[in-house]
Structure formats: C-alpha cells, structure tokens
Amino acid sequence: MENGKPLVLVVDDDPHLCEILAHILALEGYASAAAHTGAEALRALRQSPADLVLLDLKLPDTEGLELLPALRGGGPSVPVIMISGEGTIQTAVKAVGMGAYDFLEKPLDPDRVLLTIRNALERRRLEDEKASLLRTVAAQADMIGDSEAMRRVHEWILKAARTGSKVLIEGENGTGKELVARAIHRTGPKADKPFVAVNCAAIPETLIESELFGYRKGAFTGAVSDRPGKFQAAEGGTLFLDEIGDMSPVTQAKVLRAIEAEAVEPVGAPAPLRTDVRLIAATNKDLRAEMAEGRFREDLYFRLNVLAIRIPALRERREDIPLLVGHFIRHFCREHGVGLKRIEPSAMERLSTLAWPGNVRELRNFTEKMVVLIDRDEIRDADLVPLLGLPGRADRPAASRPLTLHEAKERFEREFIREQLEAAGWNVTRAAEALGLPRTYLHRKIKELGLRGEG
Numbered sequence: 001m002e003n004g005k006p007l008v009l010v011v012d013d014d015p016h017l018c019e020i021l022a023h024i025l026a027l028e029g030y031a032s033a034a035a036h037t038g039a040e041a042l043r044a045l046r047q048s049p050a051d052l053v054l055l056d057l058k059l060p061d062t063e064g065l066e067l068l069p070a071l072r073g074g075g076p077s078v079p080v081i082m083i084s085g086e087g088t089i090q091t092a093v094k095a096v097g098m099g100a101y102d103f104l105e106k107p108l109d110p111d112r113v114l115l116t117i118r119n120a121l122e123r124r125r126l127e128d129e130k131a132s133l134l135r136t137v138a139a140q141a142d143m144i145g146d147s148e149a150m151r152r153v154h155e156w157i158l159k160a161a162r163t164g165s166k167v168l169i170e171g172e173n174g175t176g177k178e179l180v181a182r183a184i185h186r187t188g189p190k191a192d193k194p195f196v197a198v199n200c201a202a203i204p205e206t207l208i209e210s211e212l213f214g215y216r217k218g219a220f221t222g223a224v225s226d227r228p229g230k231f232q233a234a235e236g237g238t239l240f241l242d243e244i245g246d247m248s249p250v251t252q253a254k255v256l257r258a259i260e261a262e263a264v265e266p267v268g269a270p271a272p273l274r275t276d277v278r279l280i281a282a283t284n285k286d287l288r289a290e291m292a293e294g295r296f297r298e299d300l301y302f303r304l305n306v307l308a309i310r311i312p313a314l315r316e317r318r319e320d321i322p323l324l325v326g327h328f329i330r331h332f333c334r335e336h337g338v339g340l341k342r343i344e345p346s347a348m349e350r351l352s353t354l355a356w357p358g359n360v361r362e363l364r365n366f367t368e369k370m371v372v373l374i375d376r377d378e379i380r381d382a383d384l385v386p387l388l389g390l391p392g393r394a395d396r397p398a399a400s401r402p403l404t405l406h407e408a409k410e411r412f413e414r415e416f417i418r419e420q421l422e423a424a425g426w427n428v429t430r431a432a433e434a435l436g437l438p439r440t441y442l443h444r445k446i447k448e449l450g451l452r453g454e455g
C-alpha cells in the first residue's frame with residue numbers, strides 16, 4: 001500500500017510500456033512502481049512490498065519465470081500476473097502452474113489488465129481474510145501450557161492431524177482429552193467436515209446401538225422415521241468416542257465390526273452402509289488393566305490404539321498452573337463483565353502447589369469461583385482460604401445456603417485430616433498411623449481434598 005492505494009510493481013524492460021501502465025493504473029486509483037530488470041524488481045520489492053506484480057516473461061538479465069519464486073516468496077502470497085510477448089504463451093501457462101495468478105498477452109488491452117488486477121487483489125483479500133480467521137479460531141481454542149509434557153502433547157496433536165490415523169487419548173478426568181480431540185480434528189485436512197462427540201458412558205446400553213449406527217423407520221416401536229446414527233453424522237469427518245472404557249462388551253463388538261468393515265448397519269436396515277470417519281477415542285480408565293480383567297476387548301484396543309496420546313495430570317505439570325490461572329482469570333473476568341483482576345504471587349504459589357485431582361477442569365471452575373466471589377481487584381492468598389475450605393473459614397460471614405450433610409462431612413474430614421497432618425509435620429506415614437488409615441488411602445484422600453501438594 002502507498003498512501004492507502006494498492007501498490008502495483010510493473011516489471012518490464014520496455015520503459016514506454018511501463019509509462020503507459022503507470023498512467024492507466026493511476027487513473028484507476030492504484031499506486032505503481034516500475035522496474036526494468038530482475039535485479040531492479042527484487043530491489044524495489046525489498047524497499048516497499050508491492051500488493052501485486054505485473055511481470056514480463058523476458059527481461060534483459062533473467063527470465064520472468066526464474067524470478068517468480070523469489071517474488072512470491074517475498075511476501076505473503078503476493079499475486080503475480082505474467083506479461084507474455086509473442087511466442088511465450090506456453091511459458092506463461094507454465095508460470096500459472098508455478099503459482100502466478102494469470103497471464104496477459106501483448107499487446108495489452110487496458111480493460112483486461114485492470115480487470116485481472118482487480119480480481120487478483122480481491123482473491124488475495126479473501127485469502128488473507130480466511131487465514132486470519134483460521135488464526136483466530138486456533139487462538140481461541142488453543143491449549144494453554146508450556147511445560148515439556150504439554151509441548152509433547154502438541155507435537156502429537158500435529159502428528160495425529162497429519163496422518164489421519166486412529167488415536168487413543170488417555171488421561172485423568174478434566175485433563176483436556178476432548179480439547180485434544182478437537183484440536184486434532186481442527187488441525188487436520190478435514191477440519192471443515194463434522195466433529196461428532198459421543199459419550200459412551202452417558203448412553204444407556206439399550207440405546208447405544210441406535211445412537212451410534214442409527215435406525216430405519218419401523219425397526220422398532222417408536223421408530224417413526226429413519227434416523228442417522230453418530231457414525232453417519234460424522235461422515236467425512238471425525239467421530240470422537242469418549243469414555244470408551246465404559247462401553248459394554250456387546251457395544252465393543254459392534255464398534256469393532258464397524259471399524260473392520262468400514263461400514264455400519266443401522267437397526268432394521270437391509271444392508272450395511274459404507275462409512276468414512278476418522279475415529280478418536282478417549283478414556284480415563286487404564287485400558288490395559290481393563291483388558292487384564294477381561295472388561296475391554298484386546299482386538300478393539302489394538303484397533304483404536306494406533307497413535308496413543310497420554311495427557312499428564314495437572315500435578316505432573318505444575319509449571320502450567322500459573323499460565324492456566326492467568327488464562328482463566330482473563331476469560332472469566334471478560335465473561336462476567338468485571339475488570340481484569342490481578343493475583344497476588346503468594347496466592348498463585350498456593351494454587352500451584354495444590355493437588356487438583358479434577359485437573360484442569362477443577363482449576364478452571366475454581367478460578368471462576370475466585371473471579372465471581374472475590375470482590376477486590378487483587379486476589380489475595382487470604383481470600384483463597386475460605387474458598388478452598390481451608391482454616392480461616394470461621395471468620396468469614398456464614399454461607400448464604402446451609403451446607404448439605406455431604407458438604408459438612410467433607411469439610412469436617414478435611415479439617416480433621418489437615419490437623420493430623422499438621423501435627424505430624426506433614427509426614428503422611430505418621431499421620432496415617434495416628435488416623436488409623438492405610439498410608440495409600442490417606443495419600444488419595446489428601447489429593448481428593450486438595451490438601452497440599454502430594455502430601
């Protein structure tokens with residue numbers, strides 16, 4: 001751009017032609033610059049990046065074709081329109097194959113020149129718009145986390161997106177399994193196709209078959225019309241089978257058959273339907289243990305587990321906690337329409353050392369609670385104490401709602417265990433003895449109650 005006008009660089013050894021073009025372009029509201037050799041063209045582009053290049057195929061010092069990659073490499077997809085003289089049409093066609101936008105034949109027709117320029121700039125604008133949209137989408141759903149562990153997860157996401165093979169995502173509750181599945185889909189070549197998620201644990205055994213594979217009208221009472229299943233809904237795209245460890249043996253067998261045959265059989269359908277879906281499965285269970293117990297089919301496991309991504313628990317990547325907290329504070333302050341809150345370093349420190357058994361989801365929920373319930377601009381460590389159900393609660397005004405028995409028990413339990421741990425100097429073995437509990441059980445309790453680090 002030059003003074004708000006699109007800048008066209010004209011590269012032709014004929015000064016007369018350059019002058020005429022400059023004149024026509026000026027009348028149409030374009031800025032222009034001229035170069036008479038390849039070297040001049042490259043220099044001109046370095047000085048002020050053009051929005052479009054008109055490039056003669058024959059130059060004194062080089063061929064236009066030779067120059068093309070350098071010109072296009074210069075900026076983000078600068079459109080190049082070739083100008084071809086007598087006997088160079090074939091080369092011009094080749095140039096288009098190499099990425100030139102179009103070619104114009106000499107003698108140039110001014111109307112055609114202007115029309116081609118307008119179209120090329122419009123396409124460039126649309127491409128830029130699309131690219132910026134994609135960047136926004138990616139940024140919005142981006143996974144926060146800069147730990148070594150998360151960087152590895154990012155690499156796996158890219159790898160999975162490129163290969164299109166089946167993926168098995170393993171991780172505890174709330175570690176971001178669905179987020180990873182969506183990221184794989186979005187990063188892959190079929191991002192514009194559907195992403196369909198099925199929670200296998202949430203669908204009753206009796207319904208899962210028709211849910212996954214669909215049914216035909218009249219297949220059973222109540223089937224008043226054809227209904228496509230999730231496999232069909234995901235056609236061409238990704239089917240995300242969540243909580244795969246909760247599938248019954250019967251469903252496992254049917255899913256396995258669908259994978260092997262690349263076809264599904266809607267209930268009551270006369271023949272199977274071919275499907276083309278990419279499967280991503282997720283589980284918070286240890287499937288190897290489930291297989292050992294005979295609860296999960298080995299053959300299905302090996303089918304699904306082509307690429308395995310294990311998302312580490314939050315306590316295994318505590319260095320991500322400050323990043324996540326910052327991200328969630330910004331998110332919830334915006335969502336709840338409150339000014340951006342700061343957080344005291346000691347408060348951040350405390351959040352970073354808690355156990356977070358519910359992983360990122362729990363941290364996210366807790367951050368929302370902080371944003372909503374803490375009125376001041378800065379979240380202080382002391383403000384966290386009552387929210388976490390740690391000592392100090394007694395000085396706080398009573399909660400507006402009476403506690404449920406479960407909450408009261410949990411609160412008592414937390415307090416009681418914390419006192420014993422304090423008394424034992426946070427030595428879990430000694431505290432377990434004092435409480436009359438197995439040490440492993442106490443470890444689990446500490447994590448569940450978010451008492452302090454790993455004890």
Ligand SMILES: Nc1ncnc2c1ncn2[C@@H]1O[C@H](COP(=O)(O)OP(=O)(O)OP(=O)(O)O)[C@@H](O)[C@H]1O
Nearest residue numbers: 143144145172173174175176177178179284360361
């Ligand atoms: N790295 C991350 N960056 C930002 N947000 C995250 C990240 N990981 C998880 N979250 C958020 O935490 C919540 C839980 O994530 P998600 O639903 O993907 O987890 P999950 O492993 O599928 O959990 P569950 O096992 O409970 O189904 C979501 O709100 C998600 O946006």
Ligand SMILES: [Mg+2]
Nearest residue numbers: 174177178242
């Ligand atoms: Mg999930």
